[in-house]
Amino acid sequence: MKSMALRFTNSFACLPDNFFVRTDPEPLDDCHLIDLNNKVADFLGLNSGFCQSAYFVDYLNGQQKHPEFDPLAAVYAGHQFGHYVPQLGDGRAILLGEITTDANQTWELQSKGSGLTQFSRSGDGRAVLRSTIREYLCSTAMDGLGIPSTHALCMMASSTDVYRERVEKAALLIRIAPSFVRFGSFEYFHYQSRPDLVKILADYVIKQQYPAFFGKVNSYFLFFQEVIRSTAELIAKWQAVGFAHGVMNTDNMSILGLTLDFGPFGFLDEYNPDYICNHSDHSGRYAFKRQATIGLWNLHRLAEALCSIIPMQQAIDALADYEKIFSRHFFQLMGEKLGLKERDKEVLTIINQLLSLLESNRVDYTVFFRSLASFDQAAGSSNLLIRNQFTDRDAFDAWAEKYQRQLVKESSDNRTRALLMNLHNPKYILRNYLAQIVIEKAERGDYSVISILQKLLQNPFDEHLEHEEYAQTPPDWAKEIVISCSS
Ligand code: AMP
Ligand code: MG
Numbered sequence: 001m002k003s004m005a006l007r008f009t010n011s012f013a014c015l016p017d018n019f020f021v022r023t024d025p026e027p028l029d030d031c032h033l034i035d036l037n038n039k040v041a042d043f044l045g046l047n048s049g050f051c052q053s054a055y056f057v058d059y060l061n062g063q064q065k066h067p068e069f070d071p072l073a074a075v076y077a078g079h080q081f082g083h084y085v086p087q088l089g090d091g092r093a094i095l096l097g098e099i100t101t102d103a104n105q106t107w108e109l110q111s112k113g114s115g116l117t118q119f120s121r122s123g124d125g126r127a128v129l130r131s132t133i134r135e136y137l138c139s140t141a142m143d144g145l146g147i148p149s150t151h152a153l154c155m156m157a158s159s160t161d162v163y164r165e166r167v168e169k170a171a172l173l174i175r176i177a178p179s180f181v182r183f184g185s186f187e188y189f190h191y192q193s194r195p196d197l198v199k200i201l202a203d204y205v206i207k208q209q210y211p212a213f214f215g216k217v218n219s220y221f222l223f224f225q226e227v228i229r230s231t232a233e234l235i236a237k238w239q240a241v242g243f244a245h246g247v248m249n250t251d252n253m254s255i256l257g258l259t260l261d262f263g264p265f266g267f268l269d270e271y272n273p274d275y276i277c278n279h280s281d282h283s284g285r286y287a288f289k290r291q292a293t294i295g296l297w298n299l300h301r302l303a304e305a306l307c308s309i310i311p312m313q314q315a316i317d318a319l320a321d322y323e324k325i326f327s328r329h330f331f332q333l334m335g336e337k338l339g340l341k342e343r344d345k346e347v348l349t350i351i352n353q354l355l356s357l358l359e360s361n362r363v364d365y366t367v368f369f370r371s372l373a374s375f376d377q378a379a380g381s382s383n384l385l386i387r388n389q390f391t392d393r394d395a396f397d398a399w400a401e402k403y404q405r406q407l408v409k410e411s412s413d414n415r416t417r418a419l420l421m422n423l424h425n426p427k428y429i430l431r432n433y434l435a436q437i438v439i440e441k442a443e444r445g446d447y448s449v450i451s452i453l454q455k456l457l458q459n460p461f462d463e464h465l466e467h468e469e470y471a472q473t474p475p476d477w478a479k480e481i482v483i484s485c486s487s
Contacts, residue, residue, distance in 0.1 A: 008069055008099060012098075013070040021119075030160075031158045035447065037151070039458065060154075060174050061172060062111075062114060072095050073117035074180070074185065075088075075090075075188055077251065086192075090119055092124075096110065108178070111174055128168040133442055150254075153176055165486065183251070183299075185201060186202070225318050231295050232329065233257065240330060242268035246277045247264065264280070266432055268366075269432075272359065272362070278483065295326070336420075336421075338372070339407075339424075353402070368389055369425040373422050427461065431474060433475065438450055
């Protein structure tokens, strides 16, 4: 069971030298696997026994050089908190190579936390255990929720010290995506006044990811339209599930509309549109309610970076569709959460009134929607379990009456609707306090909760009655949790 079955290529490494710097990972001391995502291993066609072997860990850690790896750190730039930073790049991630599956899908394999690169700036190239755990779990959570995201194959711990506010242990995350190209990858070449390289990158992305567009006269425009659509739909999904990314800088925006670079992200507990999950985001630029607007702002920065290959007016026209795509998708998802079939003005009012009620009554977003499946639409039902989540019960009753009328109008029935709603309203999300429990245990060498949480997050719509405690609202101590960019 050596590396026989593994075949790696690296098409990114075939781009001109301007795109990357070849960099070997710097091995961590005593690097050992703490969790493997079998689902990810399976779709990559990797044998899970092999993934858990010392060989594989040594390859990923850079202890041994795999003959087919061609490791590199890619360069990119980006608008960080609204300000252009001309050079960023993989400061602590290394693209090891690509795996092509039997289904002919190609996945880039990256190690995150693998040491210094030419783009590390003042950083140490490492990732601490706590941030690695957060990205590992959240990648699974996103997949379970059906939200496009990079995936995490496995996570390794080590005895290497790293220095943040305190001394911590370094860890390593192995993550995959069809492509890790970011909006900022295009910005880098645009602001370097290298339209030739913008074009090469666009051609590369189109050929690899959108082969149907390749060679068409308007291929760049079609590609840009796809980025707009996938970004708008991604953010609509974040909003519907209650996810805040936290650092929507253009260097963290995937060109494929994937959730990318998990840092100080957070899922809503109480419904609070003003929620700012990133402690360092003093102005609330990336507050939950601003994500859709920021997505559009970021797409404008991408349009500027592509202005040498897409006429500005065409890009502006395409951008005009963003809000429509976002709203349509969000409306669709919220209707599904409510178990409603129609999408008319009345339903829109029901959704909007509900959201303001959830906000003013500080109701837990996930618990509420999960419980709504048990709403009894028979006239006069008091729906106590749902009603009791609100402090303003009269306001809830007024809303419930409207909702009940709509259900009857749609000839809905309690049982069918409940089954359907449970497919759209997760019971389990990665609440900050759950991640915190896992982290505190892991820092003491106890990794036992990781696999439990992985199982719940991979199937968040199932009941898992034996693990109900993981569906609970945060305990009081969770209010003290502070998540910043330092990772
Ligand atoms: P982020 O906002 O975490 O996605 O990171 C922004 C930039 O900082 C990227 O270029 C990262 O590679 C870089 N970076 C973050 N943390 C580190 C670190 N510990 N060492 C080196 N570079 C880092
Ligand atoms: Mg980043």
